[in-house]
Amino acid sequence: QVHLAESGGGLVQPGDSLRLSCLATGPTFSGYALAWFRQAPGKERELIGAISWNTGNVRYEEWVKDRFTIFRDNAKSTMYLQMDSLNAEDTAVYYCAAQGGTWYLPGSASEYDYWGQGTQVTVSS
Secondary structure, eight states: OOEEEEEOOEEEOTTOOEEEEEEEESSOOTTOEEEEEEEOTTSOOEEEEEEETTTOOEEEOGGGTTSEEEEEEGGGTEEEEEEOSOOGGGOEEEEEEEEOSOSSOOOSGGGOOEEOOOEEEEEOO
């Protein structure tokens, strides 16, 4: 059974950095794609980027504009989201997601079967 658990959210000020973690547990993640999504109040859940567990290849949505970085540590079974230059528009619940048996990095929430519970990030002065 795949289980995902996010951590690292909190309240930060504009311009700050924050790193989120997603601990992934399960039989094996070989062949999996993992992703970070976020959902702001009143908005749809949106993809930030996705990473191949095997190769480490990453795809980002265009709006990310180099402010966010996704990487993983296979030994710790953890995916990370490094966020820099945060602003109020980044306030949202951040989710990690996983999908197995895929040769590509899915771009829509409906393509992911496994989800974490989410972690709140609030950017405010």
